[in-house]
Amino acid sequence: MASEKKPSALYPRVAECERRLNNLIREIINVGKEMFPVGKGLYMADIFFMGVMNRSINLIDAILVLTGHWNFVAAGPLIRIHLDTLLHLSYLRTIKDHDAFIIQILEGKQVNKIKDEEGEKLTHARLRDYARSMFPQIDNVYKETSRLIHFSDKHVFTCIETVDDAGVFTGFIGKGSSKWREKDILSLLRCAIAITEAILAIGRGWVLEKAQINNPKDEEK
Numbered sequence: 001m002a003s004e005k006k007p008s009a010l011y012p013r014v015a016e017c018e019r020r021l022n023n024l025i026r027e028i029i030n031v032g033k034e035m036f037p038v039g040k041g042l043y044m045a046d047i048f049f050m051g052v053m054n055r056s057i058n059l060i061d062a063i064l065v066l067t068g069h070w071n072f073v074a075a076g077p078l079i080r081i082h083l084d085t086l087l088h089l090s091y092l093r094t095i096k097d098h099d100a101f102i103i104q105i106l107e108g109k110q111v112n113k114i115k116d117e118e119g120e121k122l123t124h125a126r127l128r129d130y131a132r133s134m135f136p137q138i139d140n141v142y143k144e145t146s147r148l149i150h151f152s153d154k155h156v157f158t159c160i161e162t163v164d165d166a167g168v169f170t171g172f173i174g175k176g177s178s179k180w181r182e183k184d185i186l187s188l189l190r191c192a193i194a195i196t197e198a199i200l201a202i203g204r205g206w207v208l209e210k211a212q213i214n215n216p217k218d219e220e221k
Helices: 012-035 044-068 072-092 098-106 124-131 138-146 153-157 182-214 216-220
Strands: 160-163 169-171
Touching: 012 044, 012 182, 044 072, 044 098, 044 182, 072 098, 072 124, 072 138, 072 182, 124 138, 138 182, 182 216
Parallel strands: none
Antiparallel strands: 160 169
């Protein structure tokens, strides 16, 4: 059974993580404003980033709502989906022909059917190869968040209320579960923060690159 109090009311460090995520939403919006100045050219990468930023904001918002209801069974997979965004964005920023990749995405082609310049299909394992230099903790985050997509021990133990000396236990089936430990909640939210910060870093990099493209004379000064 979920506690009547939100995790943030019980755990100050959880509240701190939630504040950071809300601040990151505002930062994404600000980067978006810098990325699309009035009267400037629009690139294929801009369209891609628009989808990335919109997806990120809505995923973070949903993660925060679910966290407030102790619903980490649903929040965990959303963090994994958030990581999926970073994987694709990292690949985009490491290749020369951005437009060709984006066009295939816009045409609805599955990413794992697309091949990179070396002829390798862009599976998640392959995408992690491209993300690792920018996001060194990618493998650990991928592993931990994947455990919350696939049925695992966490989905079982958070349903157990008590176990007596005879091994008899009482369980709970319902919305949310306050059996999630503080360290597990913090691990999830910190993953979401790290992913979002990495996405923002790439977004800011594109803003700078785009400014140089639009104003090549500034680079020469």
